[in-house]
Amino acid sequence: MERQHKKIPVGVLGATGMVGQRFIELLQNHPWFEVVALAASGKHNGRSYAESTVWRLSGSDMPATAAALPVVACRPEEMPDVKIVFSALPGEIAGEIEIAFAQAGVAVFSNAKNHRMAADVPLLIPEVNADHIAAVAQQQRQRGWSGFIITNANCSSTPLVMALKPLQQAFGVSKVLVTTLQSISGAGYPGLPSYDIIDNAIPYISGEEEKVESETLKMLGDWREGQGFADAPLVVSAHCNRVATREGHLECASIELERDASPEEIIATWENYVPEPQSVQLPSAPVHALHYRHEHDRPQTLRDRDAGNGMTVTLGRLRRCPILSYKFVMLGHNTIRGAAGGSILNAEWCVHKGLL
Amino acid sequence: MERQHKKIPVGVLGATGMVGQRFIELLQNHPWFEVVALAASGKHNGRSYAESTVWRLSGSDMPATAAALPVVACRPEEMPDVKIVFSALPGEIAGEIEIAFAQAGVAVFSNAKNHRMAADVPLLIPEVNADHIAAVAQQQRQRGWSGFIITNANCSSTPLVMALKPLQQAFGVSKVLVTTLQSISGAGYPGLPSYDIIDNAIPYISGEEEKVESETLKMLGDWREGQGFADAPLVVSAHCNRVATREGHLECASIELERDASPEEIIATWENYVPEPQSVQLPSAPVHALHYRHEHDRPQTLRDRDAGNGMTVTLGRLRRCPILSYKFVMLGHNTIRGAAGGSILNAEWCVHKGLL
C-alpha cells in the first residue's frame, strides 16, 4: 500500500540491545517511518549511537543514519519530535518509562512484558486480533493519556498464536500442548553464556511457560466494547527449552480441535489464510503470514527462520496425535516476527487504521 | 555382586561403528565378560581392529586388547568361542545375522530394532521388566534355538520407560505425550552431516516416533506365560527432534495418572525406586537407576548425561500440567544407557538369573 505523506518521526527505546538493533535495522529505509531519536538506559554523555554501541547483528552493519544520532535518556522530553516509540526495554524498567511516553502523547509499541496482560492494553498481532486496537480508546479515556501503549507478544507465543488463529476460526481449538526449542537470541545480549549452551540443551526459561500459557488466551480472545478482553476458552500447557541455535524458535504442538477435520482441510485452512495485513499489503507484512511446508522434515530453525524476511511463520509435519487431535511443528523468527518486526507491523496497522 | 569364575568370552557385532566402540569401551575390564572376538560387515582381510577402525569416542583411546584382535565377518563360525554376542549392527543387516548366532547357540544381546517387537523376544530393561526374560524359554522352544535373542530399547524410549515404570506401579499411567531433544550420536557415524545441524534443530528423526509409541507399551506391559506379551493399557504420542548436542537425549513429557498424587509423592516414588539390578548390584547397574534433581533448570544434556557413568536416568522439573496430570523432564545417555550399556546390563541380568 502507498502512503504519500512525509515520514512519521519515530524513536527507539533500548536502542543499544539486541532487539533495539533489530528495530534500527528493520526501520532503515522504511517507507512510512523515520528513526530520528535513539534512547537507552544508563549514563549518557552526548555520545553518538556509533560511539556507544557495538553492532551485533550478523547480516548488516550499523545504518549510517542511526550511527550519527546521539543516544539520549529514555524520557519524553529528550525525544520531543517523535510520534511513535518502539520499546525494546528490559522488563525491569520498561513499565514506568512506557507510561511516561504514553502520557506525553506518544504511541508506544512495546516488546516488554510489563503491560501485555493489562485489561486495556492490546496484545496485538495484526494477522490474529487486528480488532483489539479498539481497546486503545478505552485505555486513553480511563488513563487520561493522549498517547497509548500497544504490546506485542512473547517471541514463543507469537508463532503459536498465528498457527492457531485460522484453526480456531474454522474448527475451534480447546487444548494446546506445546514444547519449544528456543534460540539463544531470545535471551538478549550478553544473555546466555556460551559455556552454558554449547553441546547442551536447557529445559527451562524463566517465566516463559507462564507467558505462553496466558498470552495465547488473551490474543485468541475477544475485545468486547464496554467489557474488556475475554480470554479464549482454551487450555495451553507449555514446556520451554533453550537450544544452541542463533535465531528462530521451533515449536512442537499437539492440539485438540472442537470439531474434527481432515489433514487436508487443516493444511488448506492455513494455506488459504489471508488476514488484513496481507490484504492491504502493510509494508512489513509478509506475502504469506503462514507457510505450510510439505517436506517430511521441515520447518527447520536454520532453513526457515528467514522466510518472508523473518515475518512468515512456517508450519509442517501435520499428523494425527494419539492423545489430542493433531500434532504439528511451527517456526518463527524470534527477534523479527517475535519482537522488532512484530512491533513495526503493529505500528503500521495503527497507521493504516487511522490511530496515528 | 561377586562372580568368581572365569570370565565369559564375548564378541561384538558391528564393532567398528559408534555403538560398537561403546561396547568395547564399556567391556574393557568388565568383571564378568571378556571380549575375544570382533566382527563387522564389509570386507575383511585379516586386518586387526586397530588397523581397520578409527576410534571416535572422545574420552578414551582404543583399548589395547581390542586393538590387537582381528576383525572377522559376522558369522558364528568366525567366532567359535563366544557365549555371548553384543550386536551393534544396523537394522538393514542385523535381523538375519542375529538369528544365525542364536541358532548357533549364542546369546545375542542386540541394539538393533529388527526383533524388538517380536512376540517371543524380550525388549528388556532390567530395572523395568526384568521378568520378561521368561519369554526366552518360549523363544527357544518355538524356534528350536539353543541360543536366544534379547533386545534393548530405542535410545529415546529407554529413559521414558524408566521414568514411567515406578509411576505406573504406584499410580497408573494412561497417557504420555513426549517431545524429545536428541543428540547427534543417536544417528551413528558418520550420521548427521555437520552442515545439517550446526545452528539448526530438525523436527524429524526417521522411524523414531513410531518406536517410542510402540516400544513403551511392550516394555511396560506383561509377559504372560503361555499367552505372550500384553501391551500396557497406555497411549503414547511422541514428537522427536534432533539438536546439536553430542550425547544425551533430553525429553519433555506430560502424563496422565490414573489416580492423583501430589508432587511430593511422585518425587518420592522416583527417589525410592530400587529395582533388582540395584539390589543385587549388577556390575553395570548404577547406584541410582533414577535421580531426581531439585534445581529449577535440570536435567541438562551436558551436565547430567554422565550421571552414574551414563547409566542413571536424571529427572527434574515435575509440575502440574494444565492438560494432563503432570509434566516433567528426563535425560538419558543415548549411547550408554540407551545402547551399549543397556545391552551389557541385560547380559548381566541374564547371567545373574542363570540363563548363561
Next chain:
Amino acid sequence: MERQHKKIPVGVLGATGMVGQRFIELLQNHPWFEVVALAASGKHNGRSYAESTVWRLSGSDMPATAAALPVVACRPEEMPDVKIVFSALPGEIAGEIEIAFAQAGVAVFSNAKNHRMAADVPLLIPEVNADHIAAVAQQQRQRGWSGFIITNANCSSTPLVMALKPLQQAFGVSKVLVTTLQSISGAGYPGLPSYDIIDNAIPYISGEEEKVESETLKMLGDWREGQGFADAPLVVSAHCNRVATREGHLECASIELERDASPEEIIATWENYVPEPQSVQLPSAPVHALHYRHEHDRPQTLRDRDAGNGMTVTLGRLRRCPILSYKFVMLGHNTIRGAAGGSILNAEWCVHKGLL
C-alpha cells in the same frame, strides 16, 4: 556494466552438491547468463532437479527455473546448447569430464583442483591476475580445443591471494606464513560428520596446505607469452584447521615485505585497491574487492562472511610481527568468493574481454 544482447546459455556440472547449489543460487536472475542445463554424476532417469535434489542452502529455496530442468549426465552431447559450463565436480571425476567439454567447444569454469596447476590453464581471480587469461590461446592451440578450461583457486588460497596482491605490487612480499580456521561447508555435503566437529577443532584438511602453498605462487606469478607461467618469488607455509563454523574461512597471516612500509601505508594500499573487475563493474564484482575493518576484533567469520554478497574479502588487525614484517587477519566466504561466485566472476571477465 551493461550488456544488451540475449543471455548466454550456461550449464552446471555437479549441480546437486553444495557448490553446485551455490552456482544455481547465484546464477538466478544473472544479467548475462541463463542456466539451461544441469548435470550430475550418478544414475539419471530423466528426473527433474527438484525431484533429484534436496536443497541445502539456508538462505533460499530452490529457484523455480532450475527445479524444472532435467538432471542429465556430465557429457557435452547431453547439454548441446550451452556455451559455458560451471563445474562443481569432485576431483575424482572432474578431470576427464572438463576436458571433454573443452574439446566440444565449451568454455569450462571449474572449481575442481585437477587442472589448476597445469602449465596452460589460468588459475584466475580477476582482481589479481586478470591477464592470465592470455594462456587460453596457447591452451587451445596446443590442445586443439575450440573450448577452454579456466579454474578458480582453492577456497582458502583465494582470500590470501587477494590480500597479498596489492602488497606485492606496492612493497614486494617474500614470505607468507598462514594459519586457517576453515568452515565445514568447505568439505562439501555430506562432508564433515557432526560428531567430528561439534565442540572440536581439527588441525588437518587433506591436501589443503599443499594447495595453498602452490596455488598462491602461480596466481601471484606472471604469464609470459611463449614461456608460460612463472611462479612469484615467494615462500608460503600453511597450517590448515577445520572449526565449527558454517561458512567463511578466517586466516591469520604473518608476512615478510621486501621493502618496509608503515601500517598506514599498508592499509591505504588495501583500501585504495580498485582492480579492473571493480572499475568495469562486472555483475558479480563487489564494490570493494577488499575491505579493511578498523575494529580491534574483526573480521569475524559470522559477521563478515557476507560482505559484498560474499564476494568481498575482509581484512583487519594489521600489526607488526616480531618475526616477519607484519601480521593480519583476513576472511573470505568459501562457497561464494572461494567457489561458485569466483567462477562466475571469472566467466564474466572472459565475456568482458571477448573470449566468449
Next chain:
Amino acid sequence: MERQHKKIPVGVLGATGMVGQRFIELLQNHPWFEVVALAASGKHNGRSYAESTVWRLSGSDMPATAAALPVVACRPEEMPDVKIVFSALPGEIAGEIEIAFAQAGVAVFSNAKNHRMAADVPLLIPEVNADHIAAVAQQQRQRGWSGFIITNANCSSTPLVMALKPLQQAFGVSKVLVTTLQSISGAGYPGLPSYDIIDNAIPYISGEEEKVESETLKMLGDWREGQGFADAPLVVSAHCNRVATREGHLECASIELERDASPEEIIATWENYVPEPQSVQLPSAPVHALHYRHEHDRPQTLRDRDAGNGMTVTLGRLRRCPILSYKFVMLGHNTIRGAAGGSILNAEWCVHKGLL
C-alpha cells in the same frame, strides 16, 4: 611418591568462578592437600559454598566437603588455618589480595596475571623451569614476607612452553610463530556470550598475544642467583583466536631451531622427555608430560584435551616448515593444565622441595 603426614590445609581464593571450581574439583581427595577454606569477592553473609554457588563443571557435582564450607572474604584473617591458598581471582583484584596473603605467611599459588612478570616471582611449570623456585628466597628476603607468591602461566602459553622446553635443551629454539584456537572456558564465566561465538570464530583475545610473547621468554629463561631472571634468547609471535569449543586450546606453531634435527630426532626428544615431576611422581603429574600422536589429524581439541586427566600436552603433525625449520600442532587443557591443575602441581613441587 608417598607422603605420610597429615594433609596440609589449603584455601581457594575466587572459589565461585570457573577456575575456582576446577581447583575444588581437582583438590577433592588430594593425597596431600585438604580444602578447609573458600573465599570469594563480593558480599558474604555467612552463606555456604552450596548456597552461594552454581556448580558449572559438566563432569561432576559439587564436592560435599566444599559445599558445606562458608564462603568468606579474601582476607588472611578470614582463613587463619591455611598454609596454602590457590588463587583463581580475576586480575582486577588479585594483585593486592595475593600480596596480603604472602605477607601473612601463606604460600600463594596464583593463576592471575598480576605478578607473573615480577622480577622475583617464579612463573612456574615444574616440567619446564623447576629450578625457578629459587627466586622465592629472594622474594621473601626483599619483600620481608614469610609467605610467597608463585604464579602459573597463561593457559595458552603453557602447552607452548612445555612443547618447546625439550627442543630448546636439545637443539636450541630461536623463533616461534604460534596461532591459537582457544576454547570459550578460557574467558571464565559468564565470559563469552553465546551469541558472539556460535557459528563464529573471533581473531582476538584481549591481552593474550602479549602474554604468550612475554611469558614464554621468562619461563624458558634462567634464574641466576643474585641477578634475577634472564629471558631466553627467543622471539615469539602470537595470533590468538577464540573458537566454539568448550575446553582445550589448540595451537599451530612454526619454529626455528638453532641446529638442525630430523623429524625423528624431534619426536624422540619429546617422547623421551621425563622431567622431575614425572620422575618423582608428584600426585598431579601425568605419566607423560608430553604425548606425541602419530595420526595425521591429531591432536584434536575434543579428543585429546583429557589426556593424562587434562595434565598431558598432546603434540602432533610435525613437518618441515618452508619458512622456519618445523611446524607442528599442540593441545593443552586450558582450565586444568593451563590453570587449576598447573597451580596444584606447582604447590606439590614446592612441598616436594621442602618450601612448605
